[in-house]
Amino acid sequence: MYNPFSLRGKTILITGASSGIGRSTAVECSRLGARCVITGRNAERLQQTMDALVGEGHLQVIADLAITEEIDSLVSGIPAIDGLVNNAGVGFNKPISFVSQSDLERVFQANTFAPMLLTKAILRKKKLNKQGSIVFTSSVSAFGSNYGRSVYGASKSAIMAYMHYCARELAEKQIRVNAVHPAMTETPLIYSGTLTEEDRQKDMAQYPLKRYAKPEEIAYAIIYLLSDAASWTTGTSLIVDGGLSLL
């Protein structure tokens, strides 16, 4: 069947696959024929993602990407890949005047340094095939403004800048590098604390499409960038935000 978005024959590594956008991306990649290598920190939840994958040959590796040795052993243990989805990340919501050095270190470690170091390790060990695709899960917060999101937004903006440099440098190898920038998505990350249900309802109402994203709606954007349909797309930020940035 004709489908330029098919991932058949491709092996895709997805980080943060134990929940949210990462899990959905893994499931949708498997439905489009990819062989998935999924990674996350939580064994039980990663297994749930594994169980939800369609088809055969998928691998799961438990790894904490905050630890360089775990990045190295992850990369050593996987087959060559055609796509890398740097998706794992943490949320953070605190007014500027309360931000501590340890907050900065924790958020930048997860959202910025870990994907940079994983990308480096994959390239150094030559695990990404020619014509490969790297996708970063950035955020609309990279373009900044909502209060409480200064550190999160800066970490996601940094990874967007890194994406640009990767796109330029890796074009030599015909490797494409892009980012998706979701707005609020129905994942555990947005239920982790500071917002009440009332806050969420009020926030949702301001979106032109009047709701938050479903995780698969972000996954489809990631899949476009992984697929051969995007073979002339590199260095791009794909904003998937229900119209939020129109405001």
Place this chain on the structure above:
Amino acid sequence: MELNEFVAHFAEQFDETDASVFTPETVFHELDEWSSLIGLSVIAMVDEEYGIALKGDDVKSSVTIEDLFNKVKARA
């Protein structure tokens, strides 16, 4: 953990409302200056001062400052 100290920390999150307005019985959601940003600041203050991670719902369901103090105290 002392109530008056908690009220003082709570009051520090406000710029316009005079410190004398704040007592343990203050119904803080009704203050003109109350906003979700101040709510976020209160959560961050409790984390910094008392090492306790409140949820947005803890703030929402508290009527007076003392109500919130009691939630923090119960988890200390």
